[in-house]
Structures are given as structure tokens and as C-alpha cells.
Amino acid sequence: MLFTFSNGGYICCLILLLVCKPAYSQNSSLYAIEALPLQVSAESTVSLSFAAAIKTVDRGSAELLAQKANGVENVVLLRAARSGMLPTSLIVITADGELHTFQVEYQQQPACIGLQVMPKKHQPAAARFPDTISQAQISEQVSAAMDQPSNLHRKAAAGGLSVKIDGLYISGGVICIRLKLYNRSVIDYQTESLRVFSCDKRQIKRSASQQQQLELIGSCGEYDLVGASEQKTVVVALAKTTLPKNRILVLELRERGGARHIRLPLRARHLSKIARIEASSNP
Incomplete structure (x- = not known):
């Protein structure tokens, strides 16, 4: 069962696996989804591509600018609205049902401005x-x-x-x-x-x-x-x-x-x- 809570642009998604017990008790397991590090800049646009079409994009802060690339469904373009943007979050849900979470930090010269997100089993060693x-x-x-x-x-x-x-x-x-x-x-x-x-x-x-x-x-x-x-x-x-x-x-x-x-x-x-x-x- 998927619960979504929204507060000021922040989304926290919790996946609860419920094991049925008698009416007076139940056990739950909570699984954390690791957030991937991501660097953005006010001077450069960072492209982030996925293996499936993007359905939902949520920014933790209005200082993080995000939009889909023209002509494609699986690429989002990111930029900081100002220099020195405070760290924030980015959550992307794709058409294949995958939930992607990122911890976004400001970097004047990002280490990479073109990134591709793929399931771990498909990620190339390079x-x-x-x-x-x-x-x-x-x-x-x-x-x-x-x-x-x-x-x-x-x-x-x-x-x-x-x-x-x-x-x-x-x-x-x-x-x-x-x-x-x-x-x-x-x-x-x-x-x-x-x-x-x-x-x-x-x-x-x-x-x-x-x-x-x-x-x-x-x-x-x-x-x-x-x-x-x-x-x-x-x-x-x-x-x-x-x-x-x-x-x-x-x-x-x-x-x-x-x-x-x-x-x-x-x-x-x-x-x-x-x-x-x-x-x-x-x-």
C-alpha cells in the first residue's frame, strides 16, 4: 500500500508491507529508499534521463528548477534558480512504476551535466x-x-x-x-x-x-x-x-x-x- 504525504513541496513515500494478524494486532515492515546524490548549478543545465517515461516530478524547493526536455518523455532538465541554493530533494516517478529519490546539492561546476538512471542490473560498469x-x-x-x-x-x-x-x-x-x-x-x-x-x-x-x-x-x-x-x-x-x-x-x-x-x-x-x-x- 502506497501512502503519500505532501507538505510545502516535500513528498515522503512510505511503503508498508502489512502482514495480516488477528484483529487486535498487526506487524509492519518499513523499507528506506536510498537517495542518490545529485549536483546542480545556476550556470549549467543538468540532464537526467530514465529508462521509462516520466510521470511525476516533485521538487523539495522552489529554488530547484525542473522541466521535461522537449520532444522526449524520459528526460528532465534541472537547474538551480540561484547561486548557493540550499540542499533539497527531488523525487521522480516513472511509467514503469519505479520511484527515484535524489539528494540535490548546489555546485558551481557540477561533476557531470549528463546523467542516466537505470535499474542496477542494467547499469554499465563504465x-x-x-x-x-x-x-x-x-x-x-x-x-x-x-x-x-x-x-x-x-x-x-x-x-x-x-x-x-x-x-x-x-x-x-x-x-x-x-x-x-x-x-x-x-x-x-x-x-x-x-x-x-x-x-x-x-x-x-x-x-x-x-x-x-x-x-x-x-x-x-x-x-x-x-x-x-x-x-x-x-x-x-x-x-x-x-x-x-x-x-x-x-x-x-x-x-x-x-x-x-x-x-x-x-x-x-x-x-x-x-x-x-x-x-x-x-x-
Whole structure:
């Protein structure tokens, strides 16, 4: 039996399993649902995708802004209404009957702005933060990747913004992708999201529900805003992973409030060029 209590935007859902006894007594068991940590910012939009369509979204505070993404049913976009937003809760109920709870905290630079929620038995190992790698080690590797020789040339452009992948590196359990961003237009480019996912070779344009999101575990360089006529170099890191033959990696950059969305697929021939980060380049 599902009881829902609402007070000032907060919802607490309690699942009570009642075991029938004589009329004068009964036993109950109460199960807690673990809240997942989630970081949001006032400067960046965080996308949260689910395996099923979203039915209900409840915010613990009006300072947390949430709305469904246009054109899809399984993605919610999140942003803090102000800098320094106080910690709050987020509860999402999806069409498959799953109840998802989150503990939301403010972070000026969220660790990841593209997240996918899936049942534990379906979660890819690559989406989990590698326990043997410290954040200091990750920061060290992404910084070193900035100075490595170029070993890849994958480029795409839209509306005057060009994105080039010119480096793909690995060190220990960390894969680093180096990007060159060049805005040749007179209009600033504000980034809504930068994400990496894997998908079937024939399904690159399909919905997020058919994509396997890969968690970005670190970055070096700012990509939230690429001003007019500005060039930037950015390195993003993800946990080491391998792909089946029928899947490819895709890097996607989306513009906030605009149409300059860029996707760069990395196929087997590109991934084979991955190089180890040279220790001498990382003093």
C-alpha cells in the first residue's frame, strides 16, 4: 500500500508491507529508499534521463528548477534558480512504476551535466566511478592530456561553431578526450550539455532511452560559454571502458536555447588510435 504525504513541496513515500494478524494486532515492515546524490548549478543545465517515461516530478524547493526536455518523455532538465541554493530533494516517478529519490546539492561546476538512471542490473560498469582512482589522479591525467601530441582528427560544425576531437588518450583507468572549440560566428555559444554515450551503429539518431550514458569523471578547461570569435581547448575524462563490435562512442555538444547541436561519432578505427599519456609530459 502506497501512502503519500505532501507538505510545502516535500513528498515522503512510505511503503508498508502489512502482514495480516488477528484483529487486535498487526506487524509492519518499513523499507528506506536510498537517495542518490545529485549536483546542480545556476550556470549549467543538468540532464537526467530514465529508462521509462516520466510521470511525476516533485521538487523539495522552489529554488530547484525542473522541466521535461522537449520532444522526449524520459528526460528532465534541472537547474538551480540561484547561486548557493540550499540542499533539497527531488523525487521522480516513472511509467514503469519505479520511484527515484535524489539528494540535490548546489555546485558551481557540477561533476557531470549528463546523467542516466537505470535499474542496477542494467547499469554499465563504465558508468560507475572507478573506486581505485582518486580525484587527484584524474585531475592529473586530464591536465597532462592538454599537452599531448595530437593523434586524432574528427571535426563537425554547426552555425559557425566547430568542434574538433584532436586527442584520445588513456592512463590507468582513465580515458581522456581532447576537444578544440572554435566559435567563428558573432553569436556567443552557451553550452546546455556536453555528454558522451554509446549506441548501436545504426541508432545514432534515436532517443536517449536507446543510448548508454557514460559518466564524465573529470574535465580541464571551461566549455560553458564559447564567446564570439573565441577558441578553447577542453579535456574531458571518463572511466576506461570497452565496446561491443556493434556499438560506437558519440560525443554530443548541445546549445542552450539554440539549434547548434553537434555530434561526433567515434568508430572502431578512431578508437584504435588511442595513445598512452606520456609521463614526461606530466611533471
